[in-house]
Amino acid sequence: MKQPRINSTLYILSDAGIAILTWLCFYFLRTVIYHYPFTLPAGFYLGLLLYTTGWLSLHFLSGAYEDIYHKSKLSEVLRTIVVSLIGTLVLLFIFILKNPQQNNFNYYAEFYSLLIPMLFFTIVSRLLFLRAVNLQLKKNKVFFNVLLIGTSKNAVRFFNTFTTTNSHSGYLITSFLNINGNAGIDLPASVYKYNQLSAIDDIIAGDAIEEVIITVEKNERDLLADILRLLSDKDVNIKITPDAVDIISGAVQATNVMGIPLIDVHSGILPSWQKNIKRLMDISIALTGLVILFPLLLYAAIRTLFSSAGSVIFFQQRMGYKGKPFTIYKFRSMNKNAEEDGPMLSSANDQRITRWGKIMRKWRLDELPQLINIIKGEMSLVGPRPERKFYIDQIVAKHPEYKYLLKVKPGLTSWGMVKFGYASTVDEMIERMPYDIMYIENVSIILDLKIMLHSIRIILSGKGK
Structure with missing residues (x-):
């Protein structure tokens, strides 16, 4: 089923539009600060190109164009604030170094005339995108197939908790791989059931799996290592259910992205x-x-x-x-x-x-x-x-x-x-x-x-x- 997922290209186009708009706002507000008529100087378009490229590069480096379906509103707002401050501070120092003056008050006025519009329009844009994302997830227009791996007892307990707390998350447990190999499992008929760990490649490909959740007990370390090894070259996100020691010790970082505490397996993945x-x-x-x-x-x-x-x-x-x-x-x-x-x-x-x-x-x-x-x-x-x-x-x-x-x-x-x-x-x-x-x-x-x-x-x- 083809899903109408929002592509990060729209994010980029939105940021490019905001850069153009704020550059025009900046030039207009400078006429107010310095009290001269609004005109477009000869270097306006070159400056616009460099300015837009600079902002897009900063947003790219910050990770703004990663998969927007795994973003939170708070993190996006904080990221936007940091990027906007860095970008405008860089421009402020460029202006000061280019035209040093004894009184730099006007430069600070220019700083805020650039920072405030950039912050406002970018945050509004981000929130509108994330609102559209949340609506898609709530209406199940966009969803992520999840493979649950574990014993039948753990799987049933986790499935019940997961479905209760994640009804509008977009994550759907569509498949279950029983490492015990038992046939009698109290899970809905809509969940595909498997009992051969060696078939994990076919399961991921055939059921279009994007997320894997492992509910193996921590005393089964060898089995957990085998599962992680089988998944090491698969293009899926892997999460493990934590135990009390994991959470209390802080040895691993748990995430609440999917509504319940889960440990992200992200070795080898840079921020x-x-x-x-x-x-x-x-x-x-x-x-x-x-x-x-x-x-x-x-x-x-x-x-x-x-x-x-x-x-x-x-x-x-x-x-x-x-x-x-x-x-x-x-x-x-x-x-x-x-x-x-x-x-x-x-x-x-x-x-x-x-x-x-x-x-x-x-x-x-x-x-x-x-x-x-x-x-x-x-x-x-x-x-x-x-x-x-x-x-x-x-x-x-x-x-x-x-x-x-x-x-x-x-x-x-x-x-x-x-x-x-x-x-x-x-x-x-x-x-x-x-x-x-x-x-x-x-x-x-x-x-x-x-x-x-x-x-x-x-x-x-x-x-x-």
Whole structure:
């Protein structure tokens, strides 16, 4: 069933309209402050473009354009106040530095003439959007299918509490996976019932599941770990029912988004503002790299062309974020048809590697075309290195926790690459895996910067292989 969900594009268009309106208001109020006729100076339209772009960038970095169906009115108002203050303060200092005066009273008047309209129109816009969202949820025009996982006893108790407190939340428990495997469950006939944990992939896909709630007892840690491992590469939100110790100790942060206390499982997920800054860094650095390194890219392409028969760019399918395949780009460093007998990992003395290919690998030049993958959003600057499904299946058979690496975008470099380097065998991939899991559990902008600096040091030292 297609749902009329409000797209974040409308949020962006609304903010762009508000920026244009407040820029006009600002110019008009300045005529009042300085007592001169209202006119549009020569730099008005350029200023309007920069002003609008600046506000949209600030809202994007703050996470304003995330899924609006998971927002609260209070958080949006507070976010708007913070962003508006930051934006107007930046403009105030630009004006003061550009035209310093002994008495800056007029600048403060300009500050409020910009801040107040921006705050008012943006908050009104946000509240109108969220009101429309709430009406859609209450009328069940928009809803989120929920899969409940647990024992029959826990499931019935939770289901009754959930349906009582969440009648207008938009969350509907449509499926139940009984880990006990018992058939007799006192749940409505409208709830699909399953009893095979191994079928969780088919359940999520077939029932269009967007939320998963786990009601497993905490003394069943091994079972809980197995469930989380199976869900690690699924594009669903995961929540766990807390016990008294969880809430009292404060060891985990509970949320009341769905009407009752639930623990969000969000390892490896950055806060919205950090995630957006990370993406902005990816795009900015990748674009800058393509421009600055263009002569080197051109030289590498020409050398690759004449090094041996075959294409300049090597295309290969890798597994990306949430297990979605994508095509990775590299300068070809091996002879043509190097894998005609099937997938093979490279080694230090691999005869398939061309003479020029060895030079590129030493200085990591063959990886540079992946800057395009980064711009496309398929990769990040920092993240676990993407591997082929052929090898991932072998690793997962031995170490299912490898699937945790699919919770984030793969990267041009990684903690594992810095600490271990390239892997020549599946066992070496497994040996490198703990470093990448640690990255996911501790991901941050600062950690990304540290890994990038160490990667640059390794590249400059020519220690690639």
